[in-house]
Amino acid sequence: MVLNSEQKIELFDCHVHPDFSLDASGTIEEYCEKALQIGLKGICFTSHYDIDPGRKEIDAFMRVKGRITPLSQETVEIYLEEIEKAKSEYESSGLKVKTGLEIDYSPHIEKQLREDLLKLKLDYVLGAVHCLEHIAITSSEEAYFYFERKSAEKLCEEYYTNLLSGIKSGLFNAVAHLDGFKKYALDYYGEKLLETERKWIEPVLREIKNNQIGIELNTGWFRKGKRRFFPDEHILKLANEAGIKLAALGSDAHRVDELGLGLIDAANYIDENKLQFEPFLT
Numbered sequence: 001m002v003l004n005s006e007q008k009i010e011l012f013d014c015h016v017h018p019d020f021s022l023d024a025s026g027t028i029e030e031y032c033e034k035a036l037q038i039g040l041k042g043i044c045f046t047s048h049y050d051i052d053p054g055r056k057e058i059d060a061f062m063r064v065k066g067r068i069t070p071l072s073q074e075t076v077e078i079y080l081e082e083i084e085k086a087k088s089e090y091e092s093s094g095l096k097v098k099t100g101l102e103i104d105y106s107p108h109i110e111k112q113l114r115e116d117l118l119k120l121k122l123d124y125v126l127g128a129v130h131c132l133e134h135i136a137i138t139s140s141e142e143a144y145f146y147f148e149r150k151s152a153e154k155l156c157e158e159y160y161t162n163l164l165s166g167i168k169s170g171l172f173n174a175v176a177h178l179d180g181f182k183k184y185a186l187d188y189y190g191e192k193l194l195e196t197e198r199k200w201i202e203p204v205l206r207e208i209k210n211n212q213i214g215i216e217l218n219t220g221w222f223r224k225g226k227r228r229f230f231p232d233e234h235i236l237k238l239a240n241e242a243g244i245k246l247a248a249l250g251s252d253a254h255r256v257d258e259l260g261l262g263l264i265d266a267a268n269y270i271d272e273n274k275l276q277f278e279p280f281l282t
C-alpha cells in the first residue's frame with residue numbers, strides 16, 4: 001500500500017510495536033525503511049511496558065537482540081538507544097523517529113510506573129488499560145476468562161474506573177484506543193454494551209479535558225480487516241463537541257506490513273468530520 005501524499009493531515013504513525021515486544025516482529029530499522037517506502041512523515045515506537053506483578057510471568061519481558069529478557073530499566077534503555085540511533089540515521093531522509101512506550105496502566109502499579117518513567121527519556125507516553133484483574137481483556141486468548149464472570153455493567157465500571165484513574169495520574173501524553181475493551185466484548189455482550197457504556201463517556205472525556213491530554217485515533221483493527229476506529233465514531237463525536245483534540249494517529253502495527261494501515265482513512269475521517277487535531281508529535 002502506498003500512502004497518498006496529498007493528505008492535509010500529515011501521516012505520522014504514533015503507535016508501532018517493533019520486535020522488542022514479544023507479540024511483535026520487525027526490527028526498528030525494518031520499520032523505518034517501510035515508513036520511508038510508504039511515505040510516512042514520522043514513526044513513533046511504542047513498545048509494551050507491562051509491569052503488573054500479577055502478570056510477571058506473562059508480560060514482563062522485552063526481546064533484546066533476539067533474546068527474551070526480563071523487563072528492566074536496562075532493557076528499556078537498550079530499546080531507547082536503538083531508536084535514538086535510528087533517529088539520527090534517518091534524519092537526512094526526512095523521516096522523524098520518536099521514542100515512546102505504551103504503558104499498561106492499573107492503579108496498583110501507578111507508583112512504580114511513575115518512578116520508572118521519571119528515569120526514562122521518552123518523546124511520548126501512550127497510556128492504555130489492557131488488563132482487568134490481571135486478565136488481558138484486549139486479547140482474544142484471555143478476554144473470555146474475564147467476560148464469563150462479569151456482567152456488561154461490571155466490565156464497563158472496572159474498565160472505565162481504571163482508565164479514569166490513569167487519566168488523572170498525569171502519566172499519559174495520550175490515551176491509547178480509548179474504548180479498546182470493546183474489541184472482543186462487543187461481540188460477546190452484544191449492542192447493549194454500548195448503552196451500558198454510555199454513562200462513563202462523559203466523565204472520562206471531562207477528565208481528559210481537565211488533565212489536558214490527547215486521544216489517539218487508533219486504526220489497529222484495520223490490520224484484522226475491520227474498518228473501525230478506537231474510540232468509535234460516537235465517542236469521537238462527543239470528544240470533539242467537548243473540545244478535546246485528537247493528538248495522534250496510530251496503526252498499532254505489530255508487523256512491518258501493518259505499518260500505517262488505516263491512517264489515510266483516519267486522516268480523511270478527521271477532515272470530513274472537522275475533528276480537532278493537534279498532533280503531540282511533530
Ligand SMILES: [Zn+2]
Pocket residue numbers: 102128130176177
Ligand atoms: Zn494497546
Ligand SMILES: [Zn+2]
Pocket residue numbers: 015017102252
Ligand atoms: Zn499497542
